[in-house]
Amino acid sequence: MAHLPALSTTVVAPDLEDATSTILELDELWSFVLKKANEIWIWIALCRKTRQVVAYALGDRSKKTCLRLWQSIPLLYRKGHCFTDFWVTYQAVVPEAQHTAVGKETGETAHVERWNNALRRRLARFVRMTLSFSRISDDA
Numbered sequence: 001m002a003h004l005p006a007l008s009t010t011v012v013a014p015d016l017e018d019a020t021s022t023i024l025e026l027d028e029l030w031s032f033v034l035k036k037a038n039e040i041w042i043w044i045a046l047c048r049k050t051r052q053v054v055a056y057a058l059g060d061r062s063k064k065t066c067l068r069l070w071q072s073i074p075l076l077y078r079k080g081h082c083f084t085d086f087w088v089t090y091q092a093v094v095p096e097a098q099h100t101a102v103g104k105e106t107g108e109t110a111h112v113e114r115w116n117n118a119l120r121r122r123l124a125r126f127v128r129m130t131l132s133f134s135r136i137s138d139d140a
Contacts, residue, residue: 007072011054014047014076022080023048025112026069026090028061029119043069046112047077053115066093083108 014021029042043065045055055072059065066089070078079098084090086101102108 007053007055008074011074011077012047012050012052013074014049014080016076018049019080021047021049022077024054024073024077024080024082025109026082026084026094027109027112027116028087029116041065044112044115045069045073045077045082046115048083048111051111051115061087061089063089063092066090070094085109 016022025046025048027044027046029044030039031042032039039060040058041061043057043059044053046052047054054074054077055069057065057069057072059068070093082090082094082099084094084099084101085104090099090101100108104110104113
């Protein structure tokens with residue numbers, strides 16, 4: 001059976017002379033295992049400049065899982081700045097000087113949100129907990 005290399009060995013090292021190369025966008029994505037009662041959250045750290053996922057963690061939506069995500073971020077990236085949504089666990093884990101919580105309307109987490117939306121679109125397992133759609137009426 002083939003094994004994938006550890007994510008940390010495939011991550012492109014940031015350009016330390018360019019402060020924007022260590023800006024990360026963090027977000028979490030809901031899914032389930034076998035049935036919806038077995039929910040799981042996929043936490044992702046995405047480098048804004050390269051659009052590369054530099055770390056991830058699987059678990060619940062707790063501080064413990066957020067801490068696992070933070071610890072899995074390569075050290076050079078962990079020194080950079082992180083943009084997240086307002087989920088309280090980020091404030092408890094990411095150092096205050098390196099963390100900015102923002103709303104989606106700011107665009108500061110647009111890349112990681114787009115990544116999550118692409119996963120939802122391409123993989124049925126990652127659909128939202130509640131689905132909504134709009135139907136175009138015949139008179140439009």
